[in-house]
Amino acid sequence: MKKFLASAFLILASISAGFAFGQYSLFDDAIDLELVPSDELYPEAIFDMYSPQTDFSLMDLASGQANPSSIRTSSLNTSTGKQEYVDLPYSDGFADDDDSYLRMKTGANISLLRLGFLDQRMEIEASIQGALDTIFAVFGGSTNLGFDGTYFAGANMRLFNTVSLRFGIHHFSGHYGDEVLDDFYNHNFPDGDTSFTRNDTVYQFNNLVEYVRDNSFLAGISIQTPWLVRLYCELELPKSPSWIRPVADIPADYSTFRNDEQSLIEAIGGDENFTASQLEADEASKRSGLYRAMRIQTGAEVLIPVKYVGTVFAGINVQLHQDGQTLHEVGGYSPDNPWEVEVTVGGGLDIAGSGVRVEAYYHDGRMPLLNWYYDRVKFISVGLSIDS
Amino acid sequence: MKKPFAVVAIFVAVCSVCFAAAGQYSFGDGRFYADLLPSDELYPEALFDIYSPQSDLTPMFLSGGVSNPIDLRAIVQDSAGMNQYVDLPYRDDDLGSDDNMYLRMKTGINLSLFRIGFGLHDALSKPLVEIEGSVQGTVSTLFCGFEKNDTLGFDGTYFFGANVRIADIVSLRFGLHHFSGHYGDEMLEKFYAKNGIDFSSSDPKLKINGTAYKYIGLMEYVRDNSYLMGVSVQTPWFVRIYGELEIPKNPSWIRPFAHTPADYENTIPGDEGRPTLIDRIGGDAADGEHWKQSQLDAEQELKRSGNYKALRIMTGVEVTVPIPSFGSVFAGVNIQLHQDGQTKHQYGQYSADNPWEFEITAGGGIEIGSGLRIEAFYHEGRVPALNWFYSRTKMVGVGFSIDG
Numbered sequence: 088m089k090k091f092l093a094s095a096f097l098i099l100a101s102i103s104a105g106f107a108f109g110q111y112s113l114f115d116d117a118i119d120l121e122l123v124p125s126d127e128l129y130p131e132a133i134f135d136m137y138s139p140q141t142d143f144s145l146m147d148l149a150s151g152q153a154n155p156s157s158i159r160t161s162s163l164n165t166s167t168g169k170q171e172y173v174d175l176p177y178s179d180g181f182a183d184d185d186d187s188y189l190r191m192k193t194g195a196n197i198s199l200l201r202l203g204f205l206d207q208r209m210e211i212e213a214s215i216q217g218a219l220d221t222i223f224a225v226f227g228g229s230t231n232l233g234f235d236g237t238y239f240a241g242a243n244m245r246l247f248n249t250v251s252l253r254f255g256i257h258h259f260s261g262h263y264g265d266e267v268l269d270d271f272y273n274h275n276f277p278d279g280d281t282s283f284t285r286n287d288t289v290y291q292f293n294n295l296v297e298y299v300r301d302n303s304f305l306a307g308i309s310i311q312t313p314w315l316v317r318l319y320c321e322l323e324l325p326k327s328p329s330w331i332r333p334v335a336d337i338p339a340d341y342s343t344f345r346n347d348e349q350s351l352i353e354a355i356g357g358d359e360n361f362t363a364s365q366l367e368a369d370e371a372s373k374r375s376g377l378y379r380a381m382r383i384q385t386g387a388e389v390l391i392p393v394k395y396v397g398t399v400f401a402g403i404n405v406q407l408h409q410d411g412q413t414l415h416e417v418g419g420y421s422p423d424n425p426w427e428v429e430v431t432v433g434g435g436l437d438i439a440g441s442g443v444r445v446e447a448y449y450h451d452g453r454m455p456l457l458n459w460y461y462d463r464v465k466f467i468s469v470g471l472s473i474d475s
Numbered sequence: 476m477k478k479p480f481a482v483v484a485i486f487v488a489v490c491s492v493c494f495a496a497a498g499q500y501s502f503g504d505g506r507f508y509a510d511l512l513p514s515d516e517l518y519p520e521a522l523f524d525i526y527s528p529q530s531d532l533t534p535m536f537l538s539g540g541v542s543n544p545i546d547l548r549a550i551v552q553d554s555a556g557m558n559q560y561v562d563l564p565y566r567d568d569d570l571g572s573d574d575n576m577y578l579r580m581k582t583g584i585n586l587s588l589f590r591i592g593f594g595l596h597d598a599l600s601k602p603l604v605e606i607e608g609s610v611q612g613t614v615s616t617l618f619c620g621f622e623k624n625d626t627l628g629f630d631g632t633y634f635f636g637a638n639v640r641i642a643d644i645v646s647l648r649f650g651l652h653h654f655s656g657h658y659g660d661e662m663l664e665k666f667y668a669k670n671g672i673d674f675s676s677s678d679p680k681l682k683i684n685g686t687a688y689k690y691i692g693l694m695e696y697v698r699d700n701s702y703l704m705g706v707s708v709q710t711p712w713f714v715r716i717y718g719e720l721e722i723p724k725n726p727s728w729i730r731p732f733a734h735t736p737a738d739y740e741n742t743i744p745g746d747e748g749r750p751t752l753i754d755r756i757g758g759d760a761a762d763g764e765h766w767k768q769s770q771l772d773a774e775q776e777l778k779r780s781g782n783y784k785a786l787r788i789m790t791g792v793e794v795t796v797p798i799p800s801f802g803s804v805f806a807g808v809n810i811q812l813h814q815d816g817q818t819k820h821q822y823g824q825y826s827a828d829n830p831w832e833f834e835i836t837a838g839g840g841i842e843i844g845s846g847l848r849i850e851a852f853y854h855e856g857r858v859p860a861l862n863w864f865y866s867r868t869k870m871v872g873v874g875f876s877i878d879g
Contacts, residue, residue: 123847141584143612191631193582193614195530195877197847217532219582219614221631228762231657234629236580236616262626263660269692272667272674279673279680294664441512443586473584475530 119203127198128212129243129251130309131474132319132386134404134431134448136455137237137259139194139216144470145225146450148186155232155454155462156181158263158271159296159415161333161359165282165289170361172335172416173290174461175283177271187225188232190455190468194218194475198243211244214255218475221264222456231264233456239305253307257323261298261457268295293360298457299332300325303382316389323382327351334359334366335417336380336410339373361417369417376412376422383407383426390437397441401434406452415461429453433468444472508602510590517607517640518648519707520585520878521717521791523809523836523852525859526632526654528583528611533874534620535854537575543568544627544858544866547658547666548820550731550764551681551688558766560694560733560821561683562865565666576620577627577870579859583613585878587638603642609650610635617860618659626659628860634703644709652703652721656696656861666693691765694820696861697730698723701787713796721787725752732757732764732771733822734785734815737778751775766822774822781827786814788831795842805848806839811856820865832857838872848876 111120131138148154157174164171194217201212216239224230241255275283281292300323307321325331327341334356341351352373356366388402411427413420433448447469454462520527537543546562553559587609592602611634618626636650666672672690673680681690698721705719723729726740729752739752749755753775757766766774793807816832818825838852851873858866 123843141582191612191614193530193584193612195582197877217530217580217582219580219616219629221614221629233660234614234616234657238580262629265628265658265660265663268660268663272672277674279671295660438512441514443512473586475582475584 119207121201124198124201127196127214127243128210128245129253129307130317131196132384132404133388133400133402134386134433135384136431136450139196139218139237139239139475140192141194141473141475142190142192142470144190144468146188146190146466146468149465149467152465154181154185155459155464159461161293161296163291163293163360165291169365170359172296173285175271175275177267177274185226189223189225192218192220196475208247211242214243215240230266230270232267233264233458234262235457236260241305249311251309253305255305256302257305258302259298259300259457263295263458296333298460299330301330302326315391316387318387320385325380331355331380334361335413335415335419338379339370365417369420372418372420378409378412378420381409395439397439398437400437403430403432405430442474446470446472506595506602507593508591513587513590516585516587516609516638517605518638518646518705519715521789521809522793522805522807523791523838524789525836525854528585528613528632528634529581529876529878530583531579531581531874531876533579533872535577535579535870535872538869538871541869543570543574544863544868546866548694548865550691550694552691552765553688556767558691558764558770558822563670565662565669574621577617578620579615579617579872581613581615583611585611605640607638609638625661627662628659628862629657630861631655636703646707648703648705650703651700653700654696654698654861658693658862694731694865696864697728699728700724701727713794715793715795718790723785729785730756732766733818733820736784737775770822777823777825783814783817783825788812802842802844804841808835808837810835846878850874850876
């Protein structure tokens with residue numbers, strides 16, 4: 088590892104030396120070179136729940152909405168000898184007023200190096216992004232539901248200051264909160280016995296189900312129209328090989344990093360204790376369609392500059408998850424099942440010169456914590472966000 | 476919760492209108508100005524403060540011969556109902572010498588909300604005194620750079636308060652600061668499985684060296700909240716010197732029980748039978764550590780013997796040399812002193828004669844114009860994930876950071 092450390096340091100030192108050249112015009116001003124510019128060529132979607140922006144917002148469940156109350160487990164049905172996903176509660180229940188959650192997301196979005204051509208009519212940059220996200224209950228002991236990590240590394244391009252393109256590698260990783268895990272174990276297995284009964288059937292708990300995309304190709308296009316409207320669309324396609332969790336979401340015949348003899352479904356499904364016959368059936372069913380666990384995101388934003396004030400904005404973001412076709416169950420896939428849809432719509436004010444937005448929005452979709460992907464919610468959010 | 480939500484919504488709406496209406500103003504030949512959401516902050520963050528509100532992406536390598544952090548400190552209870560802290564591994568100690576890289580990812584925000592300046596500093600032709608409202612927040616994680624990249628934990632911190640800068644030289648800070656440590660879920664799952672943890676309220680099954688114990692939980696680190704005050708002096712020779720003091724509020728939440736000062740108030744009103752914070756955090760409340768009352772009383776008495784307040788002191792020095800059209804080159808050292816080191820992080824071990832725990836981080840790097848830093852540093856102190864405070868390490872970090 089010493090060699091790795093030395094290499095890393097040398098690379099950073101070399102980059103530093105490169106940076107020391109500063110900002111230049113090259114080849115008789117044919118190419119502009121800028122290091123670490125302060126903005127990015129590809130604008131982030133304002134109402135993308137998973138964007139690398141900094142958020143501090145209060146989320147209030149819509150009237151009649153149930154709290155996210157259960158954690159999905161992979162457990163053995165002792166009657167059939169087959170593995171199943173079973174949702175187990177982490178608490179005794181919630182009071183009527185227990186309907187608010189606090190979201191704190193901190194993110195960084197950095198353009199590392201930018202080249203401009205044809206008097207900036209064409210610009211291209213290397214970009215990295217990262218965000219850590221958490222949600223707390225604003226009641227009881229302020230239980231933390233989880234932490235998410237995302238990152239992106241790739242390139243952005245902008246043409247004629249109008250069309251932006253993005254391509255790179257994108258990562259999603261969900262983590263349960265330690266407090267909610269303690270609550271879960273205390274609630275379900277107080278005597279240490281990890282078997283439980285559901286509908287007169289005895290199950291044996293094996294493990295929790297997690298959400299991972301490590302990594303996916305991400306491609307996007309954004310068009311800034313002349314009428315203050317921005318339109319965008321992104322497609323995310325998991326790489327092969329890659330790590331994808333849960334096994335229910337994995338496409339057929341994807342490979343792993345560790346063993347070419349084993350498909351990703353067999354590897355992750357084995358971790359989740361599914362039987363070989365269950366995994367074979369799941370893999371076979373997914374060969375019947377064009378299932379690739381894709382994620383498509385599209386939306387529109389209206390941004391109206393207001394002198395001395397900033398920018399008033401409104402927008403809608405729609406996300407389509409192909410893994411919805413699996414019904415989030417092993418063996419649940421059918422090409423006839425619908426993709427899962429999330430909609431987020433809202434508006435606010437981007438305060439002049441600050442990058443700080445005051446915003447409110449409505450979200451109908453997944454609980455915005457990756458490991459809670461199986462839990463649908465509707466909520467209203469009010470808070471601050473910052474383009475990082 | 477509808478009422479608080481409505482209040483927040485109204486507050487945000489009013490703020491929006493105020494922001495929109497106010498703008499940035501200057502009066503009296505620069506003798507007074509008001510600035511909303513200025514782009515920088517009056518109080519500079521310490522470059523090598525492991526807990527600062529900056530964004531970091533840093534591979535960190537254990538120094539030669541330093542063990543991987545694999546032991547978690549658990550609270551267990553014996554058959555006589557007496558508690559103790561014990562260290563239990565979350566995995567086998569079978570890591571190779573190459574399994575020594577950890578990746579730290581921290582994202583942070585540091586925001587000046589509103590600033591006013593007044594008086595006139597003739598030499599600078601700008602206000603003599605500037606004051607601002609400030610908020611900060613970070614979420615950080617540390618995960619293994621080997622095997623399945625298990626995360627050791629996630630930390631949350633925030634600060635809100637005021638900063639003052641005088642004559643562009645001396646900066647002061649005062650406010651409330653929060654620390655909250657969280658264990659990583661993957662590592663917790665392994666810990667439960669490896670140690671056969673059960674959560675029984677009776678019939679304890681956890682065995683340590685053949686003796687049965689009841690598992691209460693894991694030690695956690697919380698400071699919710701502390702007063703934080705700091706002073707920073709920018710000398711004319713590119714050198715900045717700073718010092719900060721953090722004192723937990725009374726009442727507040729402080730975890731673990733071993734760190735709680737004597738005679739701090741219980742923050743929960745009407746919590747009968749638990750008059751002090753030691754009774755609440757250490758006692759038999761649902762979220763307590765379930766120590767026996769006699770143990771709580773003994774710990775309280777012990778801590779009355781000194782001036783223990785779980786203080787944290789940070790100090791350091793930085794040299795930042797600007798390079799025109801480029802940025803700057805910097806080097807610095809940061810020292811943190813934790814009074815809770817006097818408890819040895821154990822029950823009944825506090826003594827005013829014990830030393831404070833010491834952390835040192837020293838390094839250097841370059842800053843590119845817009846605030847991106849490339850840096851390398853050496854850290855000797857606590858594992859940089861709050862709940863692992865009881866685990867000492869020595870690490871070398873090489874990576875990027877940006878001011879939040």
